[in-house]
Amino acid sequence: MYLVEARSFPHPYPLELFISFQTLYPKFFLVADCSGTIAGYVVGVKEMGSTGHIISLAVHPSYRGKGLGSVLLRELEERMVREGVKRIKLEVSVSNRAAISLYRSRGYRVVNVVPNYYPDGSDAYVMVKELRS
Numbered sequence: 001m002y003l004v005e006a007r008s009f010p011h012p013y014p015l016e017l018f019i020s021f022q023t024l025y026p027k028f029f030l031v032a033d034c035s036g037t038i039a040g041y042v043v044g045v046k047e048m049g050s051t052g053h054i055i056s057l058a059v060h061p062s063y064r065g066k067g068l069g070s071v072l073l074r075e076l077e078e079r080m081v082r083e084g085v086k087r088i089k090l091e092v093s094v095s096n097r098a099a100i101s102l103y104r105s106r107g108y109r110v111v112n113v114v115p116n117y118y119p120d121g122s123d124a125y126v127m128v129k130e131l132r133s
């Protein structure tokens with residue numbers, strides 16, 4: 001699974017942090033299994049109150065454009081609703097057109113820009129979706 005992370009981001013999370021997400025938030029760590037191959041994953045956390053936070057979402061390059069990202073996101077949202085989450089937020093690079101388009105299509109909207117969010121100094125949008133239970 002870490003291969004998907006490593007192939008998807010210029011600055012992947014360290015393996016140890018990735019494993020700790022899986023240990024700490026198993027309910028919100030979902031994996032797309034395509035005939036035994038791990039094709040993608042999404043990981044989220046529930047923060048104080050009723051806000052969910054998407055930490056990471058990635059689909060292996062060979063499996064992109066087939067709807068997997070949308071399926072993972074929808075499933076995570078449904079699980080978060082069941083756990084009392086009312087809104088989900090995330091950060092995405094302002095230059096990540098594919099991800100921004102995916103999030104927009106799922107009802108997320110840009111609420112803020114965080115300058116220098118990434119290690120290379122690039123900026124991030126904060127996007128938010130209000131969930132209906």
Ligand SMILES: CC(C)(COP(=O)(O)OP(=O)(O)OC[C@H]1O[C@@H](n2cnc3c(N)ncnc32)[C@H](O)[C@@H]1OP(=O)(O)O)[C@@H](O)C(=O)NCCC(=O)NCCS
Pocket residue numbers: 008009056057058059060063064065066067068069070071091092093096097098099101102103105
């Ligand atoms: C972003 C990512 C998860 C999308 O996964 P995916 O499985 O290819 O996405 P889907 O096939 O479910 O596409 C859903 C929607 O996303 C948008 N989208 C996906 N790929 C796109 C692309 N290359 N260009 C523009 N829009 C794109 C489209 O709106 C698409 O809907 P449509 O098929 O009806 O046009 C994938 O490109 C990825 O892993 N990227 C690298 C990691 C990353 O950037 N993660 C997000 C971090 S915040």
